[in-house]
Amino acid sequence: MFKLVREMQTKIKKIVNLDELAAGHNKRKIIQQAIFTQLCQMLDPGKPSFTPKKGKPSVVMFVGLQGSGKTTTCTKYAYYHQKRGWKPALVCADTFRAGAFDQLKQNATKAKIPFYGSYMESDAVKIAVEGVETFKKENCDLIIVDTSGRHKQEAALFEEMRQVAEATKNLHMVPELSSNANFETRSCNIVMDSSIGQAAFDQAQAFKQSAAVGAVIVTKMDGHAKGGGALSAVAATKSPVIFIGTGEHMDEFEVFDVKPFVSRLLGMGDMIGFMDKIHEVVPMDKQPELLQKLSEGHFSLRIMYEQFQNILKMGPISQVFSMLPGFSAELMPKGREKDSQAKIKRYMTMMDSMTDEELDSSSTKFMNESRIIRIARGSGHQVREVMEMLEEYKRLAKIWSNMKGLKIPKKGEMNPQTQTKNVQQLGRFLPPEMLKQIGGMDSLKILMKQMGAGKDMMGM
Numbered sequence: 001m002f003k004l005v006r007e008m009q010t011k012i013k014k015i016v017n018l019d020e021l022a023a024g025h026n027k028r029k030i031i032q033q034a035i036f037t038q039l040c041q042m043l044d045p046g047k048p049s050f051t052p053k054k055g056k057p058s059v060v061m062f063v064g065l066q067g068s069g070k071t072t073t074c075t076k077y078a079y080y081h082q083k084r085g086w087k088p089a090l091v092c093a094d095t096f097r098a099g100a101f102d103q104l105k106q107n108a109t110k111a112k113i114p115f116y117g118s119y120m121e122s123d124a125v126k127i128a129v130e131g132v133e134t135f136k137k138e139n140c141d142l143i144i145v146d147t148s149g150r151h152k153q154e155a156a157l158f159e160e161m162r163q164v165a166e167a168t169k170n171l172h173m174v175p176e177l178s179s180n181a182n183f184e185t186r187s188c189n190i191v192m193d194s195s196i197g198q199a200a201f202d203q204a205q206a207f208k209q210s211a212a213v214g215a216v217i218v219t220k221m222d223g224h225a226k227g228g229g230a231l232s233a234v235a236a237t238k239s240p241v242i243f244i245g246t247g248e249h250m251d252e253f254e255v256f257d258v259k260p261f262v263s264r265l266l267g268m269g270d271m272i273g274f275m276d277k278i279h280e281v282v283p284m285d286k287q288p289e290l291l292q293k294l295s296e297g298h299f300s301l302r303i304m305y306e307q308f309q310n311i312l313k314m315g316p317i318s319q320v321f322s323m324l325p326g327f328s329a330e331l332m333p334k335g336r337e338k339d340s341q342a343k344i345k346r347y348m349t350m351m352d353s354m355t356d357e358e359l360d361s362s363s364t365k366f367m368n369e370s371r372i373i374r375i376a377r378g379s380g381h382q383v384r385e386v387m388e389m390l391e392e393y394k395r396l397a398k399i400w401s402n403m404k405g406l407k408i409p410k411k412g413e414m415n416p417q418t419q420t421k422n423v424q425q426l427g428r429f430l431p432p433e434m435l436k437q438i439g440g441m442d443s444l445k446i447l448m449k450q451m452g453a454g455k456d457m458m459g460m
């Protein structure tokens with residue numbers, strides 16, 4: 001770890017020569033930018049990660065300390081690939097922890113993924129071999145082997161791990177299996193808790209010595225820990241981080257993206273992830289239309305309705321908002337996601353009882369007492385609740401009204417003036433507390449640049 005810091009220090013000193021910087025340069029910002037770039041480079045081991053090929057058998061073994069989230073991550077990894085057309089299977093070669101097989105079985109059943117394991121057998125190697133053999137015969141193309149975790153790095157654990165790796169490696173030598181296996185590829189993922197911190201280097205290195213670690217997965221990124229240990233793990237294993245775990249649920253699993261990760265590490269907030277999420281859920285053909293309306297200062301109840309629809313589509317709402325500093329506590333308190341979703345659904349039911357004219361207006365001028373009573377009755381809600389929904393609309397309309405006058409560049413038409421103007425605009429749009437956390441207007445500008453000109457939303 002010490003070595004890493006020293007290396008980074010030297011590199012930054014080479015890039016940023018503070019004495020030569022002319023007065024007026026914001027030194028803090030320049031250093032921050034250099035650190036950002038360096039950290040991004042450190043997370044790039046310079047070699048691509050192992051990607052299983054559809055239709056060709058691959059065995060991926062998962063290793064990690066006890067409680068790192070290994071078993072959960074195995075299922076998430078399987079589920080992720082299943083959704084994308086692979087035929088995964090899970091093998092529980094964790095014979096150390098009582099209950100490990102039950103956990104895997106439960107998860108696998110929920111995700112409808114075939115699994116293999118035993119309550120009686122204590123030989124992890126035997127189970128691994130049998131499991132892999134079974135699933136190869138069933139033509140599974142992604143066989144995931146969960147191995148035992150221990151409290152700390154122990155010789156016995158590594159020996160067992162080495163044997164499992166060795167045994168599953170030799171499987172393609174078995175004649176009846178090799179006949180349908182074109183060529184079998186193997187990889188080993190190390191799972192690390194994001195809160196591991198300084199111990200990450202030694203741990204990753206120890207694992208690396210016993211199994212050919214090919215990739216790192218960092219779990220529990222939804223918590224407070226920023227996952228700095230990932231830097232050490234990459235350095236120790238010379239392997240990339242491929243996924244991050246962002247919650248206990250099966251689908252709370254994301255492809256690792258270096259820039260947002262480093263932004264978060266430096267406390268800059270994940271603007272990019274936020275924009276990507278918006279990209280994902282607002283249908284592409286609707287985006288220009290939405291931006292146009294907003295730039296005209298036209299925020300109607302219908303737009304709010306559509307945004308609510310999008311938010312519900314995004315899954316756990318807090319996940320989206322937690323990417324923005326300051327937002328999560330304010331809008332969607334953690335642990336109250338269900339309440340927030342229920343509230344949004346309630347609001348939408350009320351809006352379903354409104355007329356088109358009401359929905360498309362950019363004010364609440366039609367909302368007199370009798371209409372409010374009618375909407376409440378029509379949707380089976382209290383008058384008080386309708387009023388509350390309208391208040392929420394007014395609050396959002398006020399925030400979004402700052403988007404008025406936004407210049408919407410056509411693809412490739414972004415010039416520096418438009419960009420500066422839009423950065424200012426966005427600066428006004430963001431809540432002051434959030435802008436402060438990002439690091440003020442200058443940082444916002446840097447962030448916008450980092451988002452890359454390719455993104456349509458850059459227009460914002």
Ligand SMILES: Nc1nc2c(ncn2[C@@H]2O[C@H](COP(=O)(O)OP(=O)(O)OP(=O)(O)O)[C@@H](O)[C@H]2O)c(=O)[nH]1
Nearest residue numbers: 066067068069070071072149219220245246247248
């Ligand atoms: N919040 C959060 N919790 C997670 C995440 N990944 C795993 N967990 C939780 O962490 C705990 C430990 O996960 P397991 O998968 O049982 O850990 P393990 O490493 O397999 O443990 P052993 O089998 O004992 O080695 C469980 O309560 C999981 O639900 C994550 O990304 N976010």
